[in-house]
Amino acid sequence: MFASLPASTIIYSPGRHKADQEAMPLSSSGTCIAKSASPIDNGYLRGRLDGVGSSVEVAKGQEIVGQGDRADSCFEVIHGCVRTLQRLEDGRSQVSEFLLPGDIFGLDASGEHEFAAEAVTAATIRRVRLCTIDLLTREDAAFEQDLRHHLCYQIKAARRRLVALGRMTAAEKIAGFLLEMSGRLDASEQGAVKLPMCRGDIADYLGLTIETVSRCMTDLKRRNVISLHGSLIAILDRRLLATKETLH
Numbered sequence: 001m002f003a004s005l006p007a008s009t010i011i012y013s014p015g016r017h018k019a020d021q022e023a024m025p026l027s028s029s030g031t032c033i034a035k036s037a038s039p040i041d042n043g044y045l046r047g048r049l050d051g052v053g054s055s056v057e058v059a060k061g062q063e064i065v066g067q068g069d070r071a072d073s074c075f076e077v078i079h080g081c082v083r084t085l086q087r088l089e090d091g092r093s094q095v096s097e098f099l100l101p102g103d104i105f106g107l108d109a110s111g112e113h114e115f116a117a118e119a120v121t122a123a124t125i126r127r128v129r130l131c132t133i134d135l136l137t138r139e140d141a142a143f144e145q146d147l148r149h150h151l152c153y154q155i156k157a158a159r160r161r162l163v164a165l166g167r168m169t170a171a172e173k174i175a176g177f178l179l180e181m182s183g184r185l186d187a188s189e190q191g192a193v194k195l196p197m198c199r200g201d202i203a204d205y206l207g208l209t210i211e212t213v214s215r216c217m218t219d220l221k222r223r224n225v226i227s228l229h230g231s232l233i234a235i236l237d238r239r240l241l242a243t244k245e246t247l248h
Contacts, residue, residue, distance in 0.1 A: 045146035046102060048136060049076055053128040058119040067116040071108040073127050077101050080123025081196040084115040085204065095205040096161075098197060100184055104150060107133070121196045165207050173206040174216040175241050178226070182235065 055078060058064060064075065067087055082099040096115055099105055107130070108114055119125075137144040164173055181195055195202075203210045217233070220226045225241050227234040235241055 044142055045150060046076065048140065048143050049104075049126060049128055052132050052136070053126040055124055055126045058123045058125055060119055060122050062119050064117040064119065064125055065106060065113045067113060069113045071106065071111055071113045071130065073129050074104060074106040074133060075117070076126040076128070077103050077105075078124040078126050081120040082117055082123055082125070083120050083197070083201060083205075084117050086115050093204055094207070095201055096158075098181075098201075098205065104147075107151065120201065170206075170208055170212050171216050171219065173208065174202075174213065174220065175225075177202060177206060178233070178235065179238070179242055182238075 053076065058080070064082065067085075077099045079101060082103075082105070083095050084097045084099065084105055085093045085095045087093050097103075097105070098120065099117075105115075105117060106113060133147075137147065164176055168176065185194065185196075197205075199210050199213050202208075203213045206213070208216075217226070217228060220241075221228045224236060227236060
């Protein structure tokens with residue numbers, strides 16, 4: 001499949017904590033910087049992949065790999081946003097991840113890709129053969145360690161998602177999603193963070209309906225946890241949004 005390939009916005013209020021500001025690096029141009037879900041400094045990992053992979057530009061909405069495709073390669077997001085999803089027999093879809101620059105996907109050991117991957121935005125993707133990954137892990141201890149740490153973090157994140165899907169209320173899921181994305185999509189000099197995914201994607205990611213996502217956003221606004229101005233969402237108090245008691 002890969003070989004054939006040719007929003008809304010979160011605005012932080014000015015009164016956010018200094019620690020939150022310092023945790024949000026900006027590009028020299030003041031644009032938003034997207035980053036991997038993993039907190040691990042995987043610059044060495046990315047550098048090695050850069051030397052052995054091939055890159056391609058992918059259009060918004062384009063499929064990168066199909067569910068059930070032969071798994072002979074893995075992929076790294078260089079630019080843009082990718083969603084992985086599993087399609088059910090009745091036509092419904094469950095978005096399993098939103099992948100940002102630095103994230104790696106497609107390391108399937110079963111011989112086929114369990115999840116499809118599609119570009120949420122125009123994206124640049126690096127493809128690396130799994131046989132090359134195997135060789136690097138045998139020959140380069142630092143690469144093997146960085147890759148293992150990166151994958152361990154992805155497993156931990158998946159476990160947290162299972163808890164969220166199974167035990168959290170809809171409002172808690174929305175609050176957690178806003179906090180997650182605010183940490184991964186850093187603010188520009190104007191304090192803006194643009195979510196690349198639509199509300200339908202958010203609904204499929206959280207196991208909700210679009211109507212429930214919209215209703216929860218409106219309820220958070222009514223409770224003065226966030227403010228809404230068209231497509232702009234202001235987190236008025238990050239700590240309040242993270243406090244479970246405000247969501248009931």
